[in-house]
Amino acid sequence: MNILSLGLDQSILNPDSSLAKRVKVYGDLVNSYTVIVPAENDKQVELGENIFAYGVSGNNKISKLKKIKEKAEKLLQEKEVDVISIQDIYFLGLLGVKLARKYNLGLEIQIHGFEKYNFVRKGIARYVVKRADSVRVVSMRLVDLLVKKFKVDPLKITQVPIYVDCQSLQNKEVDFDLHKKYDADFIFVSAQRLAPVKNVELQLKAMAKIKEDNIDKKIKLIIVGDGELKNDLVKLSEKLNITDNVKFVGWQDNLASYYKGADALLISSKAEGWGMTAVESLACGTPVIMTNVGLAGEVVINNINGLVVPVGDEDRFIQAMKEFINNKMLRKRLIQGASEEIKNILTRQETLDKYKLSWDKAKKFVKYIK
Numbered sequence: 001m002n003i004l005s006l007g008l009d010q011s012i013l014n015p016d017s018s019l020a021k022r023v024k025v026y027g028d029l030v031n032s033y034t035v036i037v038p039a040e041n042d043k044q045v046e047l048g049e050n051i052f053a054y055g056v057s058g059n060n061k062i063s064k065l066k067k068i069k070e071k072a073e074k075l076l077q078e079k080e081v082d083v084i085s086i087q088d089i090y091f092l093g094l095l096g097v098k099l100a101r102k103y104n105l106g107l108e109i110q111i112h113g114f115e116k117y118n119f120v121r122k123g124i125a126r127y128v129v130k131r132a133d134s135v136r137v138v139s140m141r142l143v144d145l146l147v148k149k150f151k152v153d154p155l156k157i158t159q160v161p162i163y164v165d166c167q168s169l170q171n172k173e174v175d176f177d178l179h180k181k182y183d184a185d186f187i188f189v190s191a192q193r194l195a196p197v198k199n200v201e202l203q204l205k206a207m208a209k210i211k212e213d214n215i216d217k218k219i220k221l222i223i224v225g226d227g228e229l230k231n232d233l234v235k236l237s238e239k240l241n242i243t244d245n246v247k248f249v250g251w252q253d254n255l256a257s258y259y260k261g262a263d264a265l266l267i268s269s270k271a272e273g274w275g276m277t278a279v280e281s282l283a284c285g286t287p288v289i290m291t292n293v294g295l296a297g298e299v300v301i302n303n304i305n306g307l308v309v310p311v312g313d314e315d316r317f318i319q320a321m322k323e324f325i326n327n328k329m330l331r332k333r334l335i336q337g338a339s340e341e342i343k344n345i346l347t348r349q350e351t352l353d354k355y356k357l358s359w360d361k362a363k364k365f366v367k368y369i370k
Contacts, residue, residue, distance in 0.1 A: 001030045001359055002080050004105075006068060006096060007087035010039045012053045020047055022163075027051035029356050032079065036071050038064040061091075069095055076103050083108055083362045086128075090121050093128035100133075106362030108134040111142055112162075113273030113294075126150060134362035136355070138162055138274035140298050158358035161295070162276050163351040166283035166342050169256050178261025182247060184220040186325055188289075189262035191255060191277045192269070194227030199291075199312070201236055202268040206318045208240040214325065221246045221266070224258055259284035263331070264324055269293050270311055278306075282342050287334035289320050299345070303330075305337030 003026075011017040012035050024047050027033035032050040039055025046052055056071050058064035075081070076099065083106040086096035093109060100107035109132040114125065129135060129150050135157045137143055143159050146152040178187055188207075192198045200223065207221045223233075223246065230248065237246045252258060255277075259265065265281035265288045272294030279299060281288055288306035290296055291313075302308040307324065309316040324331060346354075 001082050001363065002032045003030050003034070003083050003085055003359060004072065004075060004079075004081045005033070005035045005085040005087065006072065006092050007035055007037050008092065009087070010037045010055055012037055013039060013043050013045050013055045015045060015047060020045075020053070023053070024048050024051060025352065026355060029352060030359070034075060034079070034081075036068050036075075038068065065091060065095065068092070069099075072099055076105075081105060083134075083359050085110060085359070085362075089114075089125045089128055091124070094124060097128055097131045100131075106133045106359075106364075108132065108136060108358055108362040111135060111137045111146070111273070113138075113142070113271055132156065132362075133364075134158065134358050136160055136358040139295055141294065142273065156361060158354055158361065160351060160354040160358065161279075161299075161346060162274050163348060164276060164279040164283060164345065165348070166279070166345055169259070169280055169283040170285075172254070172256035172260075172284075174257040174260050175254050176257060176261070178222070178258060181261075182220050182222065184218045186217060186219045187262045188219075188221045188264055188266050188321070189224065189258045189281075189286075190221065190266040190268070191224040191258065192267070194223075194225055194229045194233060196229065197270050198227075199268045199270050200229065200233055202312070202314055202317060203266050204233065204236050204240055204242065204246060205314055206268075206321055207245055208242050209318045210321055210325070211242055211245050213322065217325070219245060219325065222258060222262070223248050224250070224252050224255065226250050255280065256284055259286050262286055264289050264321075266321075267291060267293075268317065275300075279342075279345060282306075282338040283345075285335060285338050287324075287331070287338050289317070289324060291317070299341060301337070301341065303334075305334055305341045307334075 011019045027048050035053045041057050043055035056067040058067045084096055084100050085108040086093050087110045137159055138161055143157055147154055237243050259281045267290035275294035278288045288300045291311045292308050296308045300306040307320040309320050
């Protein structure tokens with residue numbers, strides 16, 4: 001089988017990136033695997049035998065989309081391709097539909113979530129999904145959404161969680177004692193892009209209330225990550241008078257040291273396709289307090305290995321944090337639950353088998369249509 005994938009993440013052009021390493025593994029499942037992404041400069045990277053990544057440049061999003069189309073058509077005319085896999089359900093998805101029809105290819109759409117889901121994008125998403133031969137999603141929450149609201153045939157859907165090497169995380173040695181490093185009795189950690197959808201301001205507001213109600217304890221929040229809202233979030237922490245309680249540490253190489261050193265991981269997102277940090281945290285034996293998004297209810301189970309609260313509910317989020325701090329028996333139970341649940345996470349081979357299944361579905365359906 002030969003796969004042509006259109007995506008948005010230009011980190012694929014760095015052979016040492018986590019995405020490039022994953023693609024090298026995918027390439028071993030098929031005869032050839034080729035990826036095209038928008039980039040600052042035109043670039044070609046050979047990731048392995050018959051595994052290529054192309055970056056195409058342009059002056060703006062429209063010109064880049066046009067260049068992606070031109071590059072894809074050139075490759076389709078030169079190489080044998082069975083399935084075109086699209087990593088975006090909106091404008092790249094439209095392009096994928098057009099190319100699949102023109103070249104009689106199987107069309108796989110990958111869905112990790114529905115960010116920036118306005119009226120126009122909603123219409124595009126419905127149009128694209130309806131014409132896909134195979135749809136690959138990361139969570140059962142997305143499966144239910146596609147079946148109930150998008151009326152997608154369940155047979156076309158393959159649910160494949162994002163793979164996490166839990167064993168490596170469990171074996172990873174910590175670089176430091178987090179509580180000593182930050183002089184804290186109790187530590188919450190969060191790890192994410194500092195973007196609007198992550199709603200990190202909810203964590204800061206919650207910490208302000210936690211500080212107010214626990215003046216006799218040194219409780220801190222360590223925020224791992226960076227992004228467009230960092231300056232605004234730093235200013236908010238100053239306004240809330242919690243600069244001694246909140247530390248912005250940027251991206252970190254050894255996240256296991258933060259997961260294993262923390263008492264709990266916080267996820268306050270308004271939406272998530274999956275929530276890989278939650279799996280990583282559980283793999284390190286650390287429970288999760290999160291909003292009801294992504295893998296909540298599927299991997300993070302309320303009162304089993306974490307606490308799940310309604311999206312955007314500041315009071316319930318604060319309540320969950322307080323309960324976690326003050327209830328030793330609850331903490332003990334959730335820590336035990338974290339260790340147990342991680343046993344149910346798919347292995348690397350099981351994950352790869354599901355990727356292959358989704359491509360096979362796309363190829364099968366298009367052949368049937370012929």
